[in-house]
Amino acid sequence: MASTAGTLTVVLLLGAAVPPAVPAAEPPLPTLIEPAQTQATTVYAERRRALMDAMGEGVAVVYSEGEEDGFGYRPSGDFFYLTGVDDPGAVLVLAPKERTYREFLFLKTRDAEWERWVGEREPMGAALRKKYGFEKIYRDRNNGLLSHMVNLATRSPTLWQVVLPNVADDAKPKDLELYSKVGEKLPGVKVKSLGWTLANLRARHSPDELAIMQHGIRLTEEGFRAAIPLVRPGASEGMVRAEAERVWRAAGSRRTAYSSIVGSGANSTIMHYPRSERVMKDGEVLLMDMACEYAHYATDITRTVPVNGHFTAEQRKVYDVVLAAQEKALAMVKPGVYHEDLDKAARSVIEAAGYGDFFIHGLGHFVGLDVHDAGAYHEPLAAGMVLTIEPGIYLPDRGFGVRIEDEVLVTETGARLLTDGLPRTAEEVERWMAGAASRR
Numbered sequence: 210m211a212s213t214a215g216t217l218t219v220v221l222l223l224g225a226a227v228p229p230a231v232p233a234a235e236p237p238l239p240t241l242i243e244p245a246q247t248q249a250t251t252v253y254a255e256r257r258r259a260l261m262d263a264m265g266e267g268v269a270v271v272y273s274e275g276e277e278d279g280f281g282y283r284p285s286g287d288f289f290y291l292t293g294v295d296d297p298g299a300v301l302v303l304a305p306k307e308r309t310y311r312e313f314l315f316l317k318t319r320d321a322e323w324e325r326w327v328g329e330r331e332p333m334g335a336a337l338r339k340k341y342g343f344e345k346i347y348r349d350r351n352n353g354l355l356s357h358m359v360n361l362a363t364r365s366p367t368l369w370q371v372v373l374p375n376v377a378d379d380a381k382p383k384d385l386e387l388y389s390k391v392g393e394k395l396p397g398v399k400v401k402s403l404g405w406t407l408a409n410l411r412a413r414h415s416p417d418e419l420a421i422m423q424h425g426i427r428l429t430e431e432g433f434r435a436a437i438p439l440v441r442p443g444a445s446e447g448m449v450r451a452e453a454e455r456v457w458r459a460a461g462s463r464r465t466a467y468s469s470i471v472g473s474g475a476n477s478t479i480m481h482y483p484r485s486e487r488v489m490k491d492g493e494v495l496l497m498d499m500a501c502e503y504a505h506y507a508t509d510i511t512r513t514v515p516v517n518g519h520f521t522a523e524q525r526k527v528y529d530v531v532l533a534a535q536e537k538a539l540a541m542v543k544p545g546v547y548h549e550d551l552d553k554a555a556r557s558v559i560e561a562a563g564y565g566d567f568f569i570h571g572l573g574h575f576v577g578l579d580v581h582d583a584g585a586y587h588e589p590l591a592a593g594m595v596l597t598i599e600p601g602i603y604l605p606d607r608g609f610g611v612r613i614e615d616e617v618l619v620t621e622t623g624a625r626l627l628t629d630g631l632p633r634t635a636e637e638v639e640r641w642m643a644g645a646a647s648r649r
């Protein structure tokens with residue numbers, strides 16, 4: 210252990226002076242089409258074909274269902290996965306039994322006055338069809354979408370729910386809403402669920418997706434490395450957060466993958482602490498759960514560090530338990546293992562140490578286009594899946610919490626830690642802080 214630690218010191222100090230070079234084994238990024246940061250249209254067409262193979266017959270509609278978040282429109286992961294289109298209000302229609310044209314893109318009608326406010330949208334034509342890789346693009350005017358659906362359903366009367374419903378939302382899903390209207394025009398048409406098909410397609414990432422995600426992770430790590438020198442008593446949480454987010458933005462990230470959580474002292478025990486405006490004090494920890502989105506893919510990393518560079522004995526004890534729980538779960542990751550096995554194993558480490566009541570969330574989640582990505586948590590892990598392992602212990606009465614979060618890829622034979630560019634053990638973290646302090 211001692212000699213390993215010595216080697217690590219050297220590596221980390223070198224890393225401090227010169228940003229670590231990207232390892233030779235790093236997968237090459239696929240060509241991204243700017244400014245939308247999308248992949249080639251054939252990538253999305255291939256995914257639609259896989260989904261249509263699973264449908265076999267009938268018709269499916271997928272609404273974009275995105276949101277404006279201040280950095281522009283962000284389509285839902287399901288819609289983007291199938292289209293690469295980030296035009297607000299877009300709708301995808303798939304009809305695998307059709308003879309010639311089996312996929313259709315409906316776009317909102319244009320509004321010249323509104324476009325003065327939100328940006329000009331492109332006119333119909335060959336250029337737009339090429340850009341999106343669809344032979345058939347329509348404007349959804351005069352119930353065009355509904356009549357098109359009815360028309361397709363007369364020839365193959367099954368309507369597929371391909372997007373899993375948001376069960377936390379009372380409202381009727383938009384696809385089912387449209388299918389009801391189709392049913393009113395066409396009695397006897399069947400509505401069926403495609404279950405976990407789309408989630409399972411999304412969860413098994415292609416090599417190109419993994420290359421994009423790995424690149425995003427390297428950017429996130431770079432943000433952490435830039436932010437760490439700002440962690441010290443008297444500095445604000447906001448300085449740390451702003452520095453990381455600046456690095457990501459400057460490197461081409463459009464937005465953070467989720468609202469950054471940067472909390473010191475008792476704030477480190479609040480799962481979704483949003484403000485990042487407290488001044489850090491001597492003797493506290495700082496919990497940073499922050500990550501960038503890159504080319505539409507999320508990343509997700511958490512590190513917890515001592516504000517003055519040294520954990521107290523109690524903080525260190527808790528840190529080591531969290532790390533041991535994480536190591537235990539990480540060592541188990543391979544095809545065939547279930548999420549709940551990992552969760553149980555990590556939880557047993559924390560329970561054995563007497564902190565069972567203070568690990569109040571799940572062990573982790575899939576990561577992909579969404580930070581909490583699509584995937585069947587009840588099914589065994591398979592190669593190509595990326596998940597977080599993020600145990601935590603939160604002690605509000607003691608004024609601190611610790612979470613360590615990393616992303617791991619399930620490979621054919623086991624697992625690969627994707628977020629291997631940042632310190633994880635308590636010793637490494639303290640050395641990281643000392644290195645940062647010496648450069649101030």
Ligand SMILES: [Mn+2]
Pocket residue numbers: 509574597599614
């Ligand atoms: Mn997470």
